[in-house]
Amino acid sequence: MIVFTSDIDWAPEEVIADTLNLFEVYGVKCTFFSTHHSLELTKSNKKLFEIGIHPNFNPILNGSSDKRPDDILDEIMDIHPEAQGIRSHSMLQSTNLLQLFAERKLLYDANHFMPYHTDIKPFRLWNGMIRIPYNWEDDVHWAYGYSFDSSGIELDPDKLIVFDFHPIHVFLNTENKYRYNEAKKFYQDPKTLLNYRNKEVVGTRDLLISLLTFCKQNKNETFKMTDVAIDFTRNNP
Numbered sequence: 001m002i003v004f005t006s007d008i009d010w011a012p013e014e015v016i017a018d019t020l021n022l023f024e025v026y027g028v029k030c031t032f033f034s035t036h037h038s039l040e041l042t043k044s045n046k047k048l049f050e051i052g053i054h055p056n057f058n059p060i061l062n063g064s065s066d067k068r069p070d071d072i073l074d075e076i077m078d079i080h081p082e083a084q085g086i087r088s089h090s091m092l093q094s095t096n097l098l099q100l101f102a103e104r105k106l107l108y109d110a111n112h113f114m115p116y117h118t119d120i121k122p123f124r125l126w127n128g129m130i131r132i133p134y135n136w137e138d139d140v141h142w143a144y145g146y147s148f149d150s151s152g153i154e155l156d157p158d159k160l161i162v163f164d165f166h167p168i169h170v171f172l173n174t175e176n177k178y179r180y181n182e183a184k185k186f187y188q189d190p191k192t193l194l195n196y197r198n199k200e201v202v203g204t205r206d207l208l209i210s211l212l213t214f215c216k217q218n219k220n221e222t223f224k225m226t227d228v229a230i231d232f233t234r235n236n237p
């Protein structure tokens with residue numbers, strides 16, 4: 001099963017619309033993990049797109065917020081009451097947090113990252129949730145110093161492959177942290193961000209487009225994260 005996911009990380013509407021549009025053009029499914037209310041996401045084509053939640057618990061860790069994890073979860077669940085899945089910002093999770101996720105009847109957790117592993121499989125957690133690992137993320141790809149000529153994972157539909165693309169890096173065609181650090185100052189200003197788009201070497205956007213092209217040309221079916229969780233439940237009742 002080939003699966004695309006995207007953590008929207010407070011991107012402005014134009015940046016989210018840009019990523020949605022790429023998936024729409026190629027007819028490829030994607031699960032968006034949402035940080036905030038986005039009209040673009042809300043009105044998007046639900047045949048192709050699923051919305052999960054992407055809460056940020058980091059302010060609790062660094063002491064900049066006195067909110068409780070419950071409050072943070074409920075704020076984003078109020079915006080997306082239909083959400084079935086969760087990936088925390090920075091992948092933050094713990095046994096306590098997983099308990100709170102299960103209490104909100106979330107079906108799956110997507111916080112387990114296994115970069116470039118080609119044998120990832122979903123498994124059931126003690127609280128009944130399905131954990132779906134993922135094996136590719138754009139900003140980790142450049143953290144390893146890898147080129148965006150290739151994802152480093154063969155697109156084999158018989159295996160589970162779960163990509164994670166951030167709309168900001170698709171928009172910037174990011175290839176390294178230096179570009180992102182420069183552009184970051186204008187995070188909420190899409191016009192200025194365009195001036196920072198990488199046109200020199202292959203980047204995140206180019207790689208995403210080549211993966212989408214591959215899926216379309218080979219008629220590879222793509223799946224939402226909920227499809228993966230339901231498929232697992234069917235085979236492991």
Ligand SMILES: [Zn+2]
Nearest residue numbers: 007009089090
């Ligand atoms: Zn994030």
